[in-house]
Amino acid sequence: MTTRIHDTARLARANPIAKLAAAFALTIALVLTVDWVSATVALAFELAVLPLTGLTYAMLIRRGWPILAAAVMGGYSTALLAPDGGGTVLDLAIVTFSADSITAGVAILLRGLAIALPGVMVLTCTDPTDLADGLAQKLRLPHRFVLGALAAMRLVGLLMEEWRTLGMARRARGAGSHGGWWARLGAEASQGLALLVQAIRRATRLAVTMEARGFGGAQRTWARASTYSRIDVWVYAGGVLASAAAILAAMAAGTWNPIWG
Template sequence: MTFAPIADPAAPLARRNPVAKLGAALLFSLPLIATVDPLTPALALLVELAVLPFFGVRYRALARRAAPLLLAAGGVLVTLTLFAAERSGTLLVSLGPFDITTGVLTSAAGLILRIFAVALPGIVVFATTDPTDLADALVQNAKAPARFAIGALAAFRLLPLLGQEWRSLTLARRARGVEAGHNPVVFASTAFALLVAALRRGGRLAVAMDARGFDSTAPRTHARRQHFTAADTALLTCAVTAATAILTLSLALGVFRPVVG
């Protein structure tokens, strides 16, 4: 698995400050959590897909990055179909004790669309941003603690190693005559070994970073300067405006269903 940027760096929005892109993603997606109707996240998805070319990301590349969301969507659909407390609407299918109604499917569609609408902006941000630039921007523009930003960058860089470590553990066990297959005990054992290895690597990395002065309170210089420009402010403003317009349209159409109340 790779987390390297997959966008055209010359695209108009891909060139924006990493903090601006991250803030725009949060400001646009978080208001969608306020409602459970399917129309609001559907409109948000249309907006996100419409602006995707301006980030320099191809739809096929985005689909590969977002593929794991299908598992979450399937889990939501199965869970609501089997265990929904409210089964209003027209009865469509009756499977023994489970009644699939239009109300159940509407609730499931709303939650599934919200998963994609909230997750896609974050995927686009990381698909168009170099992790080092993001850490530098968090320190320089968002005034985040350097220890936190650099530590998060190091952890992010180590994520692809987990896949390699898993393959190494699997091959080592296979060489000793232990074939995992579909055995949950062997799978759990391998996962625990991966967790222990990750904790040890993280501990060694933390000690090495402290030894090199990453926890120093002395003034720090930056090799890459991150500038927050008027175009970055405009991106944040457009994100807020788009989210407000979507929620206003949902209220005007009478489909807004607040999470609380």
């Protein structure tokens, strides 16, 4: 599925560095202020261009539900702990939610989604090898760092497959399939530890192999050059314009709330 997205996504033709720069420009508006208007504008732009990455909205929900859950929990915690103001909206006896606390919670929820979504979009429509080429050739990052990041991205899919394999093997032995939620949680933790050990061993073998084959040397050649094209200008301009629109919309609505204020 990942390879298919890389091949069909329109934004896959853009240089990975341009996509990273656009994502960085877009998140500037979300870092400077904490308000629901700027976050809404940024999130609306991201959802509008989402189909260009090859993802559908159903795929985003199916794959990104942990991000959504984390954003909801962050918004709820903020609404719970934020100072009351603007009148009580919801009274649950144990806790109460005011208009100001709910506004703060919604702002954090939307802000979390808007900050996380660009990373998901970039990784979805970017081939790891193209990203590594851009990081080394355009940003001049150290070769060993770039190759280590490339290896890590390539191994993510393998780790997911191994997680499923470990789970099936443990269930075949009857481990982790019985008992209450505490026993199941312990089984998941044990399985995670086993996967971590395997990942460390594989990373060690991969590092030794890459070192033996000359990766990270002082002189390197590249099989393909990382170049910029006209689409990269549009990608970066879109990120900058969306960031500016989010900031201006917040100022016009009177919700601009700088983090240093």
